Amino acid sequence: MYGSPVHVACIMDGNGRWAKQRGLPRTAGHTAGEENLAAVVRSAVRLGIDHLTVFGFSTENWVRPRQEVRHILGLHKKLFGRVAELNELNVRVRWIGRPFDDPAARTPRYVQRAIAKAIRDTEANTGMTLTVAFDYGSRTEIAHAAETLRRAGRDITVEAIDSALYEPDLPSVDVLVRTSGETRVSNFLLWQAHGAAISFASAAWPDYSADDLRAAVDLALTSRDQHR
Ligand code: IPE
Ligand code: IPE
Ligand code: MG
Numbered sequence: 535m536y537g538s539p540v541h542v543a544c545i546m547d548g549n550g551r552w553a554k555q556r557g558l559p560r561t562a563g564h565t566a567g568e569e570n571l572a573a574v575v576r577s578a579v580r581l582g583i584d585h586l587t588v589f590g591f592s593t594e595n596w597v598r599p600r601q602e603v604r605h606i607l608g609l610h611k612k613l614f615g616r617v618a619e620l621n622e623l624n625v626r627v628r629w630i631g632r633p634f635d636d637p638a639a640r641t642p643r644y645v646q647r648a649i650a651k652a653i654r655d656t657e658a659n660t661g662m663t664l665t666v667a668f669d670y671g672s673r674t675e676i677a678h679a680a681e682t683l684r685r686a687g688r689d690i691t692v693e694a695i696d697s698a699l700y701e702p703d704l705p706s707v708d709v710l711v712r713t714s715g716e717t718r719v720s721n722f723l724l725w726q727a728h729g730a731a732i733s734f735a736s737a738a739w740p741d742y743s744a745d746d747l748r749a750a751v752d753l754a755l756t757s758r759d760q761h762r
Contacts (some may be wrong), residue, residue, distance in 0.1 A: 539584035542706045542750055543723050543730070546571065546588055548714025548738030555738075561605040566740035568609040572616060575664055577744035579623045581751055585663050585705060589722045593632065593671035596640055610645055610668055614652035624661030627652045630700040631669040636678075641669045665704060672724040675700055699725065706730070709754035711746075714738045731757040 546567055553563030560650070571588060578586045591606055598606075620627060629649045632639040641649075649668070675706055679698035681721065683690050696702060707727040715736045733750040 536582065536583070536751075536755060539705055540582075540751060540754060541587065541705050541708045542578065542583050542747070543587040543710050543727065544574070544589065544714040544739075544742075545710070545716075545720045546590070546721050546742075547712055547716050548721075549740060550736035551714060552740045560602055563738075563740060564606050564609055567669045568613055570740045570742060571613065571618065574742060574744075574747060575620075575625060575662075576623065578664075578749050579662050581624065581748060583662055583747075583751065585665065587630075587665040587704065587707070587723065588667065589670065589720065590666050590668045591636075591670070592667075592721060593669060593674055594721065596669075607642060607645055610666070611648045613666065614645075614648040617652055617655045618630070619651070620664070621657050621659060623703035624659045625656065626659040626661070626663045627656045628663055628665040628701055629653065629702075630665055630667045630675070630704070632671075632674060632678075634699075638674075639669060652723075664699060667722065670700075670722070673720045676725055695725065708758065709733050711732040711742075711750050712736060713742050729761075730754075 537639050549563035549567040550560040552566060552724065553560050562762060563571065575586065578599070590610060596603060612626065631641065634646050642662050643718050679695045680690055681700045685695050704726060707723055707730040709731040710723070711733045713735045731753045733747045733753050737746055
């Protein structure tokens, strides 16, 4: 729609602070965040975005209180269960994260099953690709790619690493969004986001709006034009 595919990647941050401001438990912030993700997906489809990749849970997030982790796991089951809605939007779901057979992987079986089912049940869709990063860490991903190549006796070149990432078809990121006024890079798509524009939004993730998303896309397009 924009001449070449647009890839927006979001670090969905600030759920806890959103809840705290309202005197609610952190879990309520995560629930609101999951609901807003569903709304952002609809906005992204309307805006003609080709790839939306979101950071749902990091390899570092497992140290959070057990009850919070359990709540976030349940929300991912719910998210990957939104198949009817995604099919209606012609959205294809993908997942990136530590492979389930990796000894360090922590994703429980019931979430693995929800992920596998969502991927299977939406794979024929031809519109936007929604990639959810769960049990994901970018440095672990790059190390995994290098290790895969080493074991195969391959040279470690940029192209080879590209081909050994969790989702080799994922294009480079055009704009990296981080919400909740946090102006730091995260352990998210470090390899794929080379040259990306960065859009820092003051809204906490549950309040991230269609207008915020449009501003991020505009930023990506102007930065792209300036670099032609
Ligand atoms: C992002 O919100 C969601 C996850 C990391 C799972 P946070 O839970 O990090 O919210 P803050 O940063 O504490 O406000
Ligand atoms: C980034 O948020 C991870 C996700 C959005 C899943 P965090 O709140 O975990 O990140 P840091 O630790 O503050 O960078
Ligand atoms: Mg945070």
